[in-house]
Amino acid sequence: MxxxxxxxxxxxxxxxxxxxxxxxxxxxxxxxxxxxxxxxxxxxxxxxxxxxxxxxxxxxxxxxxxxxxxxxxxxxxxxxxxxxxxxxxxxxxxxxxxxxxxxxxxxxxxxxxxxxxxxxxxxxxxxxxxxxxxxxxxxxxxxxxxxxxxxxxxxxxxxxVLPSRAVRQIRAVAAQLLELIADAFTELLAGLTRGRDNDALHRIQDGIGTAMVGMNAIGAEAERERAARLSSGPDTGPLLRTVLRLRHDVVMIGRATVVPLPVEVQMRLAAP
Structure with missing residues (x-):
C-alpha cells in the first residue's frame, strides 16, 4: 500500500x-x-x-x-x-x-x-x-x-482531451519560483557574516533567472488564452510584475552580501 x-x-x-x-x-x-x-x-x-x-x-x-x-x-x-x-x-x-x-x-x-x-x-x-x-x-x-x-x-x-490551461500552470510555476527566491534569500542572509564571491552568488541566482524566463513564457500563453476567450482567469500581469520585483530585490541583496557586514552591525543583528 x-x-x-x-x-x-x-x-x-x-x-x-x-x-x-x-x-x-x-x-x-x-x-x-x-x-x-x-x-x-x-x-x-x-x-x-x-x-x-x-x-x-x-x-x-x-x-x-x-x-x-x-x-x-x-x-x-x-x-x-x-x-x-x-x-x-x-x-x-x-x-x-x-x-x-x-x-x-x-x-x-x-x-x-x-x-x-x-x-x-x-x-x-x-x-x-x-x-x-x-x-x-x-x-x-x-x-x-x-x-x-x-x-x-x-x-x-x-x-x-484533458485540456491544460496556462492560467493554472502559471500558479504552480509562480509557487516554485517563490520557493527558489525564499531559498536564495536564506543563503544570502547567511552571507552577511562571511561574505561571498561572485561565482557563488551567480550559482544562487541562476535557477531563479531560468524559472523567470519560463514563467514569462507561460504568462504570454495565458494572455493568449484570455484574448481568445478560452480562459476566464485573472490578468497575469500583476503576478509577473510582482515576482519580477522580488527577483530584483534578491539581486540587489546579493550584491550587498558580497562583503560581510562590519562586526559591530553583526552583533546588533545577531538576535533578530
Missing part, C-alpha cells in the same frame, strides 16, 4: 506531463485515421503536424498552430510558384530551383522564426513531384491539406 501510494503521488505530481502524453497520442492517432480516410498522399505530414501543434497548454497550441499553418501556406505558395513559373529539364536545373526556394525563405525564417515551416514546405512542394510524378500545384494542395488536417486535429484534441 505504501509503495502504491508513492507511485500514485509521483504520477499525480506529473499529471500535466501525463496529460500532454495522452493528448499527443490521441492527436497522432486521430490525424492518421482522418488523413487515411481522406486518401491524402502523405498521411505522415498530418501526423507530424498534429504532434507539433499539440503543446503543453491551449495557449501554446494556438500559437504553434497559427505559426505552422501560416508558414506552410506561405511555403506552399512560394514553392509552387517557383516550380510552375520556372520549368526545368535537368538535375542542375532542379538544383538551381532548390537554391532559389530555400535561400529567401531561410532568410525570412532567420528574421521571423515563427515562419520556419515555410522553408520545409517549399522544399517538399518542389521535390515531391519528382518522386511521385505529379505537378507542383497538386503537390502544394496536398501539402496544405495534410498540414490542415494535422493542425485542426491537434488543436481540437488540445481543447477536448
Amino acid at each position: 505504501a509503495f502504491s501510494g508513492k507511485v500514485f503521488e509521483r504520477i499525480r505530481s506529473r499529471r500535466t506531463q501525463l496529460g500532454l502524453a495522452i493528448r499527443v497520442t490521441v492527436a497522432a492517432t486521430a490525424a492518421y485515421a482522418i488523413a487515411t480516410a481522406l486518401h491524402l498522399l502523405l498521411p505522415l505530414w498530418a501526423v507530424l503536424t498534429s504532434l507539433i501543434v499539440t503543446q503543453m497548454s491551449v495557449g501554446r497550441s494556438l500559437k504553434a498552430t497559427r505559426d505552422y499553418v501560416l508558414g506552410t501556406i506561405g511555403g506552399a505558395i512560394y514553392g509552387g510558384a517557383i516550380a510552375i513559373l520556372i520549368p526545368y529539364s535537368s538535375e542542375v536545373g532542379l538544383l538551381g530551383l532548390l537554391v532559389l526556394s530555400v535561400a529567401p525563405l531561410a532568410f525570412i525564417a532567420a528574421i521571423n522564426p515563427s515562419l520556419s515551416a515555410a522553408t520545409v514546405t517549399a522544399v517538399i512542394v518542389l521535390l515531391v513531384p519528382t518522386m511521385h510524378h505529379s505537378d507542383p500545384m497538386t503537390s502544394a494542395i496536398d501539402r496544405v491539406s495534410e498540414v490542415g488536417v494535422g493542425a485542426v486535429t491537434g488543436l481540437l484534441v488540445s481543447f477536448v
Whole structure:
C-alpha cells in the first residue's frame, strides 16, 4: 500500500506531463485515421503536424498552430510558384530551383522564426513531384491539406482531451519560483557574516533567472488564452510584475552580501 501510494503521488505530481502524453497520442492517432480516410498522399505530414501543434497548454497550441499553418501556406505558395513559373529539364536545373526556394525563405525564417515551416514546405512542394510524378500545384494542395488536417486535429484534441490551461500552470510555476527566491534569500542572509564571491552568488541566482524566463513564457500563453476567450482567469500581469520585483530585490541583496557586514552591525543583528 505504501509503495502504491508513492507511485500514485509521483504520477499525480506529473499529471500535466501525463496529460500532454495522452493528448499527443490521441492527436497522432486521430490525424492518421482522418488523413487515411481522406486518401491524402502523405498521411505522415498530418501526423507530424498534429504532434507539433499539440503543446503543453491551449495557449501554446494556438500559437504553434497559427505559426505552422501560416508558414506552410506561405511555403506552399512560394514553392509552387517557383516550380510552375520556372520549368526545368535537368538535375542542375532542379538544383538551381532548390537554391532559389530555400535561400529567401531561410532568410525570412532567420528574421521571423515563427515562419520556419515555410522553408520545409517549399522544399517538399518542389521535390515531391519528382518522386511521385505529379505537378507542383497538386503537390502544394496536398501539402496544405495534410498540414490542415494535422493542425485542426491537434488543436481540437488540445481543447477536448484533458485540456491544460496556462492560467493554472502559471500558479504552480509562480509557487516554485517563490520557493527558489525564499531559498536564495536564506543563503544570502547567511552571507552577511562571511561574505561571498561572485561565482557563488551567480550559482544562487541562476535557477531563479531560468524559472523567470519560463514563467514569462507561460504568462504570454495565458494572455493568449484570455484574448481568445478560452480562459476566464485573472490578468497575469500583476503576478509577473510582482515576482519580477522580488527577483530584483534578491539581486540587489546579493550584491550587498558580497562583503560581510562590519562586526559591530553583526552583533546588533545577531538576535533578530
